[in-house]
Amino acid sequence: MDFKIKVRxxxxxxxxxxxxxSEELGISQAYLSDIVNGNRKADHYRxxxxxxxxIN
Known part of the structure; x- marks a missing residue:
């Protein structure tokens, strides 16, 4: 299953x-959205x- 679907x-x-x-992670909503949508490579945040x- 796609990461975005799993998160949502x-x-x-x-x-x-x-x-x-995003508050729990200490990042902006925009940055979180980019990670979830696959627009940013941030494995540590994933x-x-x-x-x-x-989720697994």
Whole structure:
């Protein structure tokens, strides 16, 4: 499954917003959106996103 779909599904299931996730990561919403949409290569943030949202 596509990373973007996994993240958006997990956010919906956990009733979290992109804003909340970006705050947990300490990055802007725009930067998070770029990572989720595959426009930025940031593997360390991808791993943190997966850990926070408990996705594999």
């Amino acid at each position: 599904t997990a956010l919906l299931e956990q009733n979290k917003s992109m804003k909340q996730l 791993e943190r996103i997966m850990n926070i949202l408990k």
